[in-house]
Amino acid sequence: MGQWIDVAALEDCGEGKAIEVLVEGQVIAIFQNEGELFALDGMCAHQGGPIAQGHVAGGCVTCPWHGWQYELATGIQTINRQPLQKTFAVRQRDGRIEIDI
Numbered sequence: 001m002g003q004w005i006d007v008a009a010l011e012d013c014g015e016g017k018a019i020e021v022l023v024e025g026q027v028i029a030i031f032q033n034e035g036e037l038f039a040l041d042g043m044c045a046h047q048g049g050p051i052a053q054g055h056v057a058g059g060c061v062t063c064p065w066h067g068w069q070y071e072l073a074t075g076i077q078t079i080n081r082q083p084l085q086k087t088f089a090v091r092q093r094d095g096r097i098e099i100d101i
């Protein structure tokens, strides 16, 4: 059983938006896309770019620094198909966002 941690208000990460939170020293990017929440390591696996500032389209986020692209749901890098970006379980509860690290 994981440990769910309250990280933000749901209204702070509305549809089409992304936020960055710091949880136990770890930067985590949270996205709401098509009504679903996703949580990934907030620092790009390439050189640490800010994933939360990336462009989201087609269920993927593109890192703003050099364009590496990851699936929101799996963290798979779309070119080499490897799960390079860590993902976390995320849920909404009573208007709050919780993640399981």
Ligand code: FES
Binding pocket: 044, 045, 046, 047, 048, 049, 063, 064, 065, 066, 067, 068
């Ligand atoms: S740091 Fe993200 S693509 Fe280079």
